[in-house]
Amino acid sequence: MEESLTRIHKAVQQATMRARGQSIKKRRKRNHSKPSAKWIAPARVGRDQGTALAVVLSTIGCAHARSDSGGCTMCSYLLDGSQSMPSSEQLVEQFKNAMDSLEGKKAPLSVKIYTSGSFLDPDEIPEVARSEILKIIGADERVREVVLESRPEYVQDFVLSEVRSTLGDRIIEIGMGLESTSDTIRTVCINKSFNLETFKECLETAKGHNIGMRAYVLLKPPLLTERDSLLDAIATIRDAQAMGVTTVSLNPVNVQNDTLVEKLWNRRKYRPPWLWSVVDVLREASEMSDGWMRIVCDPVAGGRRRGAHNCGKCDSEIVQVIRDFSLNQDPVILGKPSCGCLQQWEHALKHEDSSQLIHR
Numbered sequence: 001m002e003e004s005l006t007r008i009h010k011a012v013q014q015a016t017m018r019a020r021g022q023s024i025k026k027r028r029k030r031n032h033s034k035p036s037a038k039w040i041a042p043a044r045v046g047r048d049q050g051t052a053l054a055v056v057l058s059t060i061g062c063a064h065a066r067s068d069s070g071g072c073t074m075c076s077y078l079l080d081g082s083q084s085m086p087s088s089e090q091l092v093e094q095f096k097n098a099m100d101s102l103e104g105k106k107a108p109l110s111v112k113i114y115t116s117g118s119f120l121d122p123d124e125i126p127e128v129a130r131s132e133i134l135k136i137i138g139a140d141e142r143v144r145e146v147v148l149e150s151r152p153e154y155v156q157d158f159v160l161s162e163v164r165s166t167l168g169d170r171i172i173e174i175g176m177g178l179e180s181t182s183d184t185i186r187t188v189c190i191n192k193s194f195n196l197e198t199f200k201e202c203l204e205t206a207k208g209h210n211i212g213m214r215a216y217v218l219l220k221p222p223l224l225t226e227r228d229s230l231l232d233a234i235a236t237i238r239d240a241q242a243m244g245v246t247t248v249s250l251n252p253v254n255v256q257n258d259t260l261v262e263k264l265w266n267r268r269k270y271r272p273p274w275l276w277s278v279v280d281v282l283r284e285a286s287e288m289s290d291g292w293m294r295i296v297c298d299p300v301a302g303g304r305r306r307g308a309h310n311c312g313k314c315d316s317e318i319v320q321v322i323r324d325f326s327l328n329q330d331p332v333i334l335g336k337p338s339c340g341c342l343q344q345w346e347h348a349l350k351h352e353d354s355s356q357l358i359h360r
């Protein structure tokens, strides 16, 4: 990376650390036998509609966020984790507790496992707990799809081999925060700490086991204008499709506690993306898609001040449009919703200061 970008990255890293401050030490004591969160919702499962369980296992949290590299500029998931490490038995108990929510639900089911970090990191989920959790899924015939979230450094051939053999012929995806295919944006604006080459290697390793890749694409990292972030998200989705990613999950930034994004937002130097930008990216993405790659989006805090939002009047309608599109994959749903604030958004695209640091 050029010297000036390296310097900016260092400053971003230090500001991220400062924003996190002492918050890690103040993490709540948690019941190690219960997950941090679990929820079920209607979802697209393969080509059909079904039910998805998402569970956030309570672990010690993301190694990147715990390290001196400071974690990502928009993420405070670490704060959902626990100060001390649950035992393998407790982690399995957490998972069983989440699976109970699927009682009485009919196939097809999808199970998504998050950990506020990486499910495949043995420091978060010891191998014995991982194997037991995979076996529980493998024994449930209703489950047709499994998503396991991980950073790339834990995606290894022998691990995916175990995942594939335990889960049989189910649809499997590794969920990974690619965020952007621009190494500059991913490094300087997000402080992600891996490069595109590493992501591609993981993708190829996964393909070798017939395991897909669910790439999270970030909309509006800090230090980018609305327009530049919109263009970067579209370019990233195009690249993701070319690389053979199976699902793109578009994640509009929401303002989380004790992050660099929150510090900027408090000083009025950051606005979460407009919902119009989300719709625009989804529209462009579905136009370029060959129909094989899924494109989903569930804007966290959508319509609220801390999430992607418009003017307040049209927000709930647009959030619903985005959710319906994710469920049905039908671009007609994105249609041409309208509101007076559309012009404000167009104005922001044209006139927001374009000298803010990063261009592709």
Ligand code: SF4
Residues within 6 Å of the ligand: 062, 063, 064, 065, 071, 072, 075, 076, 077, 078, 116, 117, 151, 177, 192
């Ligand atoms: S976004 Fe993912 S990799 Fe980055 S700090 Fe959060 S959990 Fe860790």
Ligand SMILES: [Zn+2]
Residues within 6 Å of the ligand: 310, 311, 312, 313, 314, 315, 339, 340, 341, 342
């Ligand atoms: Zn509006």
